Amino acid sequence: METRGRSLVKAVVWNVIGLVSMTLVGFLATGSVSAGGKMAAVNTALGFATYLIYERVWARISWGRLGHQSGGHRHA
Numbered sequence: 296m297e298t299r300g301r302s303l304v305k306a307v308v309w310n311v312i313g314l315v316s317m318t319l320v321g322f323l324a325t326g327s328v329s330a331g332g333k334m335a336a337v338n339t340a341l342g343f344a345t346y347l348i349y350e351r352v353w354a355r356i357s358w359g360r361l362g363h364q365s366g367g368h369r370h371a
Contacts, residue, residue, distance in 0.1 A: 314339040
C-alpha cells in the first residue's frame with residue numbers, strides 16, 4: 296500500500312502539469328490568459344480532489360499486484 300504522503304505528492308505533481316497544460320489550452324481557446332487561468336484553476340482543483348480519492352481507493356485494492364497472494368492462488 297502507498298503512503299498518504301506519496302499519494303499526495305503524486306497528486307500535486309500531476310496537477311501542476313495539468314494546470315500548466317490547461318492554462319495553455321484555455322488561452323488558445325479564449326485568447327485570454329485570465330480566462331484560461333481561471334478555467335485551469337477550476338479544472339485543477341476538481342482534478343486534484345478526484346485523483347487523490349481515486350489513488351487512495353486503488354491503494355487499498357490488491358487485485359492485479361504482482362506477488363500478492365489471494366486465496367492461496369497466485370495471480371499475474
